[in-house]
Amino acid sequence: MPRENYRERLDELRDGVVAMGETVCDRLDDAIEAAVTGDDELAQSVIGTDHEVNETYLALEDECTELLALQQPVAGDLRLVAASFKIITDLERVADLATNLAAYGGPDGGVHPAVDVRALGEAAREMVADAVAAYAARDPDACREIASRDDAFDDRCRQASEAVVRDLLEADRARTEACDADGDTDGGATDGEALEASLDDVSQALLAVRDLERIADHAVNVAARALYMIENDDELIY
């Protein structure tokens, strides 16, 4: 077959994107674990190795640019390069969000208990992994199926956020009732510190939910670009 070196480079680009996706999923696994358990060492490992993902991203971006400049791909080859160029940006963002997620666990334990970070995280992670697999296997049905999960996932995120806020309001009400019962003689300062800590927990939980929702959105983007690559169909790109 003519242009063997060129075809090998296209194969290597695809393999590189898939490998990057697998690395990002591994980082996401660790980030979820750190967020759930508050394992600070694991969290620091996710944060400290993010530069590796960034370097992979830049190397793959260079490869896409070079293929465009030197090989002038067309048709299916062009769509592979164009889709890969976009997909690596989404994967790099997922890795960034994984570092956020890892940091939310903190040294004092995991994310607020009202958020099931493990369940939500694993669902988001599965969407990313499935989208990368659909890209690798050139599976258009899988791309559409991944996109169809997004609304349900958004609902779960919304419910989790509401649960966190509800928990905050209930805790505040309980604190107020306790103060009223005590006549609030000497506990004002302590209550203020508790409220502040509680607000920190809540804001971190809400940020964690927001980031998980964004990870799922990036997974849908990967699936959308993969579908464009496979069928020249932009129905999922928005």
Added chain:
Amino acid sequence: MSNTTSDDSLITTEVQTESNDESAPPAGAGTAVAARDLNVYYGDEQAIDDVSMEIPEKRVTALIGPSGCGKSTFLRTINRMNDMIEICRVDGEVEFGGKNVYDDDVDPVALRRKIGMVFQKPNPFPKSIRDNVAYGLKIQGFDGDVDARVEESLKGAALWDEVKDQLDSSGLELSGGQQQRLCIARAIAPDPEVILMDEPTSALDPVAASKIEDLIDDLAEEYTVIIVTHNMQQAARISDRTAVFLTGGELVEYDDTAKIFEDPEEQRVEDYITGKFG
């Protein structure tokens, strides 16, 4: 161009007025050339296999395909350049100006004034720049202002500024790229409707080639341009429509150029343009 000859028709005994008809379709809306069930043979060898296609006016249409696929044969069939090849036989029709150009009453010389041609290698005559451009006008008995038409043609070929002070110098003294633009000026001087180009930049350096590419884009505002090229990136850059011929003279796919190079319908076309064969 305004000052036309007294004989614009394909038939030597009639005067064709269609090109001046104000009721004609707006620019780009009509069909300039249509092939219908076209088969071309060189002896027993079939070079074009049952091709039907409509080529839009005032657009650039590229013909691409591997060597020996019949794209140059198709191009030369449009203005009957293949008449000069004794063993060449044409079946089917090539319609231009409402007439089959292979009808018995069509004069090939008149046809070639309306459908000019630019070849792979620049082939100026060993004459002055002025005479190169004026040559076709003299042959057709042009009775207007020859110098004005020469200037107009050289401007149309983006060469005027470079040669206006040396019109009496030999055309052979120009660079390769300039010579090719001189040939384009010669082709447009008789005021054709269609310009056929057979790999017009393959003998030129990249800078000269890019000037020709820009020129082709400009020419399509006034003329229908049909170009054979081996350079697929060139076809992608400059053409509005692309026809892909594959071995045996088969027209495999013909569509908007963006469609061909982004998402061709035929797997064989995808394989060819991505370099999987050819």
